[in-house]
Amino acid sequence: MKLFLSRFASFWKNRYRAIIYILTFAFVWLALINKKPLDLSVSDATQGALDMVEHMPENHRKKIQEQEELLAKLQKEESVQSSAELTAQIDEAKAYLERLKINSNGVFLVCIDFDAGSDAELGPMAYASIRHAFSLGIKVLINNGYTVMAQPLSQMIVDSAALGGATMPRPYGFKQAGSDFVFFGFRPNAFQVYLQMGESVLSAYETDYSGKPLADMPIMKGIKDIRDIDGIAAYSCNVGTPESWINVANTKFNIPLVVGMTAVSVSDYFPYLQSGQLIGLITGLRGAAEYETAVGAPPVANRRMWAQLYTHAFAIGLIVVGNIEYFIKGKRAA
Amino acid sequence: MGPDTFIDLIGVWIAALLTLGVYSSLIKDTFISKLTEAVFVGVSFGMSIVFTYYNGIKPKIEEPLVRYYQNLHVDYATVTNAVTLTVEKIADAKTLSAESATEELTDEIASRSFDTNRFFAVLDSALYKQTLKLQSTNDVAVSLQSAFASSEVNLVNKATVMGSLNEYFTTYKTVPTSRHFWVLYIFFSVILGLMFITRFFPKHAWLSRFPMAYTIGIGVGMGTPLSFQSQIMQQVQASFIPMLVRNPNGIDWIATAGNLSLVIGTLTVLYYFFFSFKKEDAASRGATKVGIAYLMIGFGASFAFTIMARVSLLIGRINFLQDEWIQGTYEFFKYLN
Numbered sequence: 001m002k003l004f005l006s007r008f009a010s011f012w013k014n015r016y017r018a019i020i021y022i023l024t025f026a027f028v029w030l031a032l033i034n035k036k037p038l039d040l041s042v043s044d045a046t047q048g049a050l051d052m053v054e055h056m057p058e059n060h061r062k063k064i065q066e067q068e069e070l071l072a073k074l075q076k077e078e079s080v081q082s083s084a085e086l087t088a089q090i091d092e093a094k095a096y097l098e099r100l101k102i103n104s105n106g107v108f109l110v111c112i113d114f115d116a117g118s119d120a121e122l123g124p125m126a127y128a129s130i131r132h133a134f135s136l137g138i139k140v141l142i143n144n145g146y147t148v149m150a151q152p153l154s155q156m157i158v159d160s161a162a163l164g165g166a167t168m169p170r171p172y173g174f175k176q177a178g179s180d181f182v183f184f185g186f187r188p189n190a191f192q193v194y195l196q197m198g199e200s201v202l203s204a205y206e207t208d209y210s211g212k213p214l215a216d217m218p219i220m221k222g223i224k225d226i227r228d229i230d231g232i233a234a235y236s237c238n239v240g241t242p243e244s245w246i247n248v249a250n251t252k253f254n255i256p257l258v259v260g261m262t263a264v265s266v267s268d269y270f271p272y273l274q275s276g277q278l279i280g281l282i283t284g285l286r287g288a289a290e291y292e293t294a295v296g297a298p299p300v301a302n303r304r305m306w307a308q309l310y311t312h313a314f315a316i317g318l319i320v321v322g323n324i325e326y327f328i329k330g331k332r333a334a
Numbered sequence: 335m336g337p338d339t340f341i342d343l344i345g346v347w348i349a350a351l352l353t354l355g356v357y358s359s360l361i362k363d364t365f366i367s368k369l370t371e372a373v374f375v376g377v378s379f380g381m382s383i384v385f386t387y388y389n390g391i392k393p394k395i396e397e398p399l400v401r402y403y404q405n406l407h408v409d410y411a412t413v414t415n416a417v418t419l420t421v422e423k424i425a426d427a428k429t430l431s432a433e434s435a436t437e438e439l440t441d442e443i444a445s446r447s448f449d450t451n452r453f454f455a456v457l458d459s460a461l462y463k464q465t466l467k468l469q470s471t472n473d474v475a476v477s478l479q480s481a482f483a484s485s486e487v488n489l490v491n492k493a494t495v496m497g498s499l500n501e502y503f504t505t506y507k508t509v510p511t512s513r514h515f516w517v518l519y520i521f522f523s524v525i526l527g528l529m530f531i532t533r534f535f536p537k538h539a540w541l542s543r544f545p546m547a548y549t550i551g552i553g554v555g556m557g558t559p560l561s562f563q564s565q566i567m568q569q570v571q572a573s574f575i576p577m578l579v580r581n582p583n584g585i586d587w588i589a590t591a592g593n594l595s596l597v598i599g600t601l602t603v604l605y606y607f608f609f610s611f612k613k614e615d616a617a618s619r620g621a622t623k624v625g626i627a628y629l630m631i632g633f634g635a636s637f638a639f640t641i642m643a644r645v646s647l648l649i650g651r652i653n654f655l656q657d658e659w660i661q662g663t664y665e666f667f668k669y670l671n
Contacts, residue, residue, distance in 0.1 A: 017360075018360075018361070021360050024648070025648075025652065028645075028648060028649050028652045029652055029656065032649070032652060032653055032656055033656075091451075115378075117647070118647075119650060120646050120647050120649060120650020120651070120653070121643065121646045121647070121650070148381070148382040148385045148386060149378055149381060149382065149385075151385055151389075152381070185389055186385055186389045187389055187390065188386060188389070188390040191553070191556070191557065192556070195556065206393060207393065209389075215459065216484065243561070243564070243565070246564050246565075247557065247560035247561055247563075247564050248560070250564065251560050251563050251564040251568070252560060262643045262646075263639040263640070263642040263643035263646065264636075264639055264640045264642075264643035264644070265639075265643075266639055267632070267635055267636045267639055271569060271572070274572055274596075275568050275569055275571070275572030276572065277564060277568055283639075284639070284642055284643055284646060285642070285646040285649070286642070303653075304646065304649045304650070304653060307645075307649040307652070307653075308642065308645060308646065308649065311645045311648075311649075312641075312642075312645070315641060315645075
């Protein structure tokens with residue numbers, strides 16, 4: 001027995017890394033074979049993100065109503081006392097109202113700011129939220145932030161949500177580029193681009209990712225500047241980049257904002273959720289799984305949660321074993 | 335999810351082999367693992383350059399300069415004639431259709447007012463677009479026609495339209511002065527950008543400080559007020575919370591504990607990083623220890639999230655190997671047979 005234990009100890013000492021790697025791979029692989037979705041409850045942070053999209057058509061209609069009331073009030077004032085300033089205000093209110101009525105269910109901007117390295121976590125959440133918006137008839141704008149390599153990946157996500165495939169059934173029909181959604185693509189200096197969108201979306205992005213002029217697209221008839229957007233979701237793999245949206249969208253223009261981050265960076269963004277600057281925060285693969293389960297999207301992240309569960313259990317087991325070894329060794333040393 | 339075409343299949347196989355190549359570094363650094371690293375860096379960097387060119391340099395520098403050059407060689411009298419003739423033709427068509435329509439419809443059309451602002455916006459956009467191409471006056475007409483077709487401008491009142499158009503052309507500058515300044519601005523930006531490259535030449539490296547200073551200055555100037563407001567003011571404001579939370583049934587102990595914990599944590603962690611004087615008394619040491627405990631909990635949560643994120647990446651890759659590579663290849667050949 002003693003000989004066996006000493007041989008096992010020597011074997012373990014020389015090959016423990018390889019054994020742990022193999023076991024981790026095995027756990028993940030075995031878990032992925034399980035096709036049954038995991039039953040997940042939706043956290044408050046993810047619920048905020050869901051609610052933003054879910055209530056967007058309703059909030060957009062309220063916005064139209066408010067604008068109509070404002071216009072009526074201004075016209076009443078003008079009938080009493082006319083001035084050039086008032087006329088300009090009425091013209092502006094009329095134009096804004098017309099734009100709001102064009103995209104009647106609201107406009108949702110999705111900023112895809114991650115590359116293939118974070119696609120496993122952020123891809124499913126971006127896909128699920130775009131699908132969610134499409135299913136509610138919301139018009140979707142997609143752009144890229146600071147990550148250059150996000151463009152080819154975003155193109156795949158957008159195409160998949162708009163056109164889908166046999167394995168990704170959609171509750172809505174095919175979505176048309178230019179009418180139902182538009183993908184702007186990447187532009188250098190994201191912060192300046194976001195600020196410029198505050199002035200005019202068409203000056204920030206003259207063409208879509210493929211070079212087609214935006215001015216000719218029906219969807220853009222209802223979008224002049226960032227005020228015409230009803231909600232923004234920024235999915236990012238880089239710490240520090242969603243702050244640009246917090247600064248521009250939330251602080252400057254007061255537009256509802258949701259952030260989706262990789263789990264490694266998400267803890268930096270909980271203070272923004274607590275302060276109300278973010279109305280939702282999607283946390284890594286778990287958040288993506290919660291979102292897609294809640295909206296009934298195909299379970300891409302959810303299926304991966306089994307693997308998360310198994311590998312976490314394995315990691316906890318290793319921590320326990322390591323601690324036992326540490327205490328035994330400590331006793332021997334004493 | 336699997337490959338649909340043979341080209342897709344080749345792509346999936348390359349991706350799968352590169353994935354395995356990267357993971358081979360877990361055993362030891364080999365030629366394959368080094369090769370995959372080099373391929374990854376090379377492809378990412380090469381594609382970044384291409385995307386930056388097509389999304390930044392081309393639309394913001396190359397195209398405006400080409401348009402400007404083309405604008406300098408335009409016969410504006412011909413363009414003006416083409417615009418006038420086209421608008422007249424469109425207005426004629428509208429007037430004729432209005433006349434030939436039923437009385438009711440004519441009344442309805444006549445009741446609409448001529449939107450001068452909208453008319454000029456359409457005209458401007460069409461002129462801007464076509465004068466950039468400027469191959470022939472026919473292009474001008476086509477561009478104008480399509481612009482008017484997609485607009486809601488009512489051209490029924492022909493006399494007003496033509497009057498406005500004449501007025502417009504008296505103030506219309508073929509190449510506005512602002513365009514010359516715009517080109518100067520583009521040149522200035524290009525030169526400033528090129529100055530970064532002087533870092534490769536030690537003798538002239540000092541020139542790179544100018545674009546650096548410009549970039550940092552602009553970034554700080556635009557970012558500071560917003561960052562101050564969003565990351566300091568609003569965060570401080572969010573920490574002003576009631577220490578005792580009440581609900582209709584009395585005191586909400588859970589929310590109260592949460593708020594107390596937040597306030598204590600904020601104050602003790604800030605105190606821990608306060609190094610202006612020695613913390614020797616018992617109260618200071620105690621507060622510091624509480625601060626450290628909060629920091630440790632924070633770091634623990636971050637570390638746990640890190641493990642979760644790294645495992646997610648592994649899961650994503652294995653998911654790809656299983657679904658797209660093994661299963662996808664099997665289904666591709668099964669479908670072929």
